Amino acid sequence: MADVNCNPDLASNKLSLDEIRDSLIRQEDTIVFCLIERAKFPLNPKLYHRNHGFTGSLVEFIVRETEAIQAKAGRYENPEENAFFPEHLPRPLVHPRKYPKVLHPSGASINMNKPIWDFYFNKFLPLLVADGDDGNYAATAASDLACLQALSRRIHCGKYVAEVKFRDAPHEYEPPIRSQERDSLMKLLTFEAVEEMVKKRVEKKARVFGQEVTLNNTVDGGKYKIDPLLAARLYDEWVMPLTKEVEVEYLLRRLE
Ligand SMILES: O=C(O)C(=O)C[C@]1(C(=O)O)C=C[C@@H](O)C=C1
Incomplete structure (x- = not known):
């Protein structure tokens, strides 16, 4: 099975x-499936209002x-995971797995979750999602979290x-x-060509994963569980720009 981790074992130069x-x-598959699951529910706006008697919203x-x-x-404990509410997280009760220390310490703590x-x-x-409220707040929130x-x-x-980019070409990255220089x-x-391929592939995955599957080979022309163009737009407007923001922030700290 393909390894879905980004955390490479750079010490052995394997990745x-x-x-x-x-x-x-591979993570595109996960994201597209998560979006399909969230789109089962309408917006359920009460989930996001600050009037449920909690600190903040439900x-x-x-x-x-x-x-x-x-x-x-x-x-x-996994350096690939970042909490949305990292303040006052309880300590692990289980003995954590040993993760290879690949990242430069100054950049490892970057958290772009806000x-x-x-x-x-x-x-x-x-x-x-569609407008509306079906009252399924707990299930909707679980799917938002996913x-x-x-x-x-x-x-x-x-x-x-x-x-990896830094290690591959330190002479290019060190001066800026x-x-x-951001x-x-x-x-x-x-790499613009890579970004174009990412957008096209995500759009196609939304089309393929989000189609109605029937046994009699009839394809419901053009009806998908999520809009394929919106999946591509998610990557174009937010996912790739924020990934690049993480990369720049990381590199700015790389020589500290
Ligand atoms: O593949 C890379 O080189 C990345 O940095 C990742 C990524 C992306 O977010 O998909 C971001 C920037 C590049 O322009 C291309 C793709």
């Missing part, structure tokens, strides 16, 4: 940019409490992408890092 890209490709309460349980089970939370709830979700965690994991893989770093790490 390359190609292999990390393979992991990003979705915040569910995410915070779920993260606390997952922290006890060791989820955030902008991820903001774009997901304020911009993307209203485009993904989407958020899948997106967060993918976007924070930018740390590994940046580390020393002069802290724009030059952004240019160096951008």
